[in-house]
Amino acid sequence: MAKVCIGIDFGGTAIKFSALDADLTPGPVTSLPTPVEQGPQAVIDQIVAGANQLIEERSIARKDIVAVGIGSPGPLNIRQGILLALPNIPGMENLPLRDAVGEKLSLPATLENDANAAAFAEYLIGAGRGSQAMSMLTLGTGLGSGLIYHGQIIHGRHDMGGEVGHLIIKPGGRQCKCGQRGCLEQYCSAVNLARHTTLHLQKGEASSLQDVLAEKGSIDSRDINDARRAGDALAAKVWDECCYHLAIGCINLCHIFDPDRIVLAGGLSNAGDDLLEPVRKHWLEQNWTLFEQKTELAIATLGADAGAVGAAGVAWQVFGGLDATAA
Ligand SMILES: [Zn+2]
Numbered sequence: 605m606a607k608v609c610i611g612i613d614f615g616g617t618a619i620k621f622s623a624l625d626a627d628l629t630p631g632p633v634t635s636l637p638t639p640v641e642q643g644p645q646a647v648i649d650q651i652v653a654g655a656n657q658l659i660e661e662r663s664i665a666r667k668d669i670v671a672v673g674i675g676s677p678g679p680l681n682i683r684q685g686i687l688l689a690l691p692n693i694p695g696m697e698n699l700p701l702r703d704a705v706g707e708k709l710s711l712p713a714t715l716e717n718d719a720n721a722a723a724f725a726e727y728l729i730g731a732g733r734g735s736q737a738m739s740m741l742t743l744g745t746g747l748g749s750g751l752i753y754h755g756q757i758i759h760g761r762h763d764m765g766g767e768v769g770h771l772i773i774k775p776g777g778r779q780c781k782c783g784q785r786g787c788l789e790q791y792c793s794a795v796n797l798a799r800h801t802t803l804h805l806q807k808g809e810a811s812s813l814q815d816v817l818a819e820k821g822s823i824d825s826r827d828i829n830d831a832r833r834a835g836d837a838l839a840a841k842v843w844d845e846c847c848y849h850l851a852i853g854c855i856n857l858c859h860i861f862d863p864d865r866i867v868l869a870g871g872l873s874n875a876g877d878d879l880l881e882p883v884r885k886h887w888l889e890q891n892w893t894l895f896e897q898k899t900e901l902a903i904a905t906l907g908a909d910a911g912a913v914g915a916a917g918v919a920w921q922v923f924g925g926l927d928a929t930a931a
Contacts, residue, residue, distance in 0.1 A: 608664055609924060610655055610672040611916025613707070616692045619651055621658045622909065622915035626924065628729050633877055633909045634658055643695045652708045654834060656736035670736065671712040673919030674705055675721030675911045682763045685715040687843045716918045718911050720757045720766070723750025725914030726867050728851035728928060730906040732787055732825070736929075737863040741853075742903065744787075744870035746796075747789035751861055755928030757918070771854050789848035791852055794825040794871035801828055801842045858891075858899050869904035 606625050613620040619638055634656045639646040653670060658664075661758040679688040685702025706713030716724070723732070731740035732752070742748040747769030751758040752912075758765045769789035770782050777786030790796050805817050813836065816827050831839035854866050872879060880901055891897050902912035906913060920926035 605762075607668050607670050607924070608653075609916040609919040610656060610658065610709075610711070611721075611914065612651055612672065612674045612722065612853075613911030614638070614647075614674060614676045614701075614913055616677065616690070617717065619654055620909070620912040621654045622666060622912035622916055623662055623843070624913060624920065625630050625921070626926075628917070628920075629913040629914070630729070630909065630913045631662060633912050636663070638693075640693050643657035644693075644699055647693065647696070647763040648704050648708070648735060649670060653704050654704075655709055666710075667915045669711055671714065671919040672706060672709055673716065673721070673915035673917070674702060675716050675718040675764050675915035675918075678702060678717050678763070680717055680763055682685060682715060682717070682759055683824075685713070687715070699887060704810075704876075712919075712923045714915075714919050714922045716757065716762070716915060717750070718915075719748030720750040721912075721914035721918060722748070722869065722906075722910035723752055723867070723914065724757055724801055724917050724928075725906050725910040726869070726904050727744060727752045727755075728917050729913070730910065731867045731904050732903045735743050735863070735865040737861065738865050738867060739766075739857055739861060739863045740794075742870040743850075743868060743872035745793060746794065747787075747793045748870070750832050751863070752928075753861075755921070759889070764901040768857055769854055771853055773856070775851055788849065792846055792853065792872070796847050797828065797872065798822070798824050799843065802837060804842065809812065809838055812836045820826070822872055825872050826874065830877055833878070847879065847882035848886045848890075850879075851890055854883070854887060855891050858897065863899055865900045865902055867902050869910065873903050881901075889903065 608623040611622045620635045622633045687701045690696035702713045702715035738752045749768035751766040770787045770845050772786045773788050774786035778790040780787035818864045834844045909922040
């Protein structure tokens with residue numbers, strides 16, 4: 605049977621598992637809930653159980669498994685394979701997650717930031733395929749990001765590189781959970797867009813979204829885009845502001861990194877061209893005129909499976925000799 609790497613995407617609510625062949629064909633992704641209440645040992649046991657379940661279900665021989673790759677929220681010490689902290693699960697401080705999982709599975713293991721892993725998957729087999737320098741921005745609860753250059757994930761000196769969500773795009777602006785003000789994440793994640801639109805509605809501003817809020821108790825980014833498409837003025841305004849700020853963030857990113865492609869992922873990217881077109885418009889209006897801006901904007905293609913697939917891709921690169929340099 606063909607060799608595989610196992611990929612694990614460890615998140616605050618679910619843990620996802622996938623097996624990736626040497627030709628980078630991903631298998632089906634399975635999922636288990638994260639036992640948040642039960643502490644670190646239960647989390648490790650659940651990760652190991654899910655991996656073993658996948659191995660059995662797919663009838664993978666142990667000798668054919670090259671390595672296991674884990675993607676995790678940060679902050680991480682990637683070289684040492686340590687999860688430094690995880691605010692929503694107490695007791696996860698300074699946890700040697702890579703070696704704990706690797707030893708229990710008797711496999712070589714890697715640990716990577718989850719947003720970097722997802723970006724690596726898009727780079728290998730998704731919307732970033734064929735690029736040499738790629739950035740991915742995941743517009744979900746927060747704004748996760750990953751930068752890939754010639755097949756290498758950019759970690760920086762302290763594993764904090766590529767945190768595009770915390771570029772300050774509005775000095776003195778909205779307070780971010782990170783301690784800064786005016787971070788891109790505060791203006792362009794799906795959850796923050798919905799949160800700040802809700803504040804407008806709570807002030808009593810006229811909008812068809814008032815009915816949605818009254819009916820469902822909350823609104824999401826899809827509701828806002830639906831209202832915008834139906835001609836709602838408030839929805840159009842907040843959507844356009846979000847796209848404007850995203851364009852500013854992308855322009856700043858280009859001046860630092862000059863990628864050939866920026867891939868947009870996460871909940872907000874489900875809007876497809878409804879997101880891309882206004883971002884491109886602001887991008888062209890706000891960008892410099894010194895040179896033609898050649899970077900392309902694209903929507904991610906792998907969806908929520910990207911994290912597990914990318915974690916396996918990292919394992920292939922570290923232990924399987926995968927040359928991820930674009931041809
Ligand atoms: Zn921030």
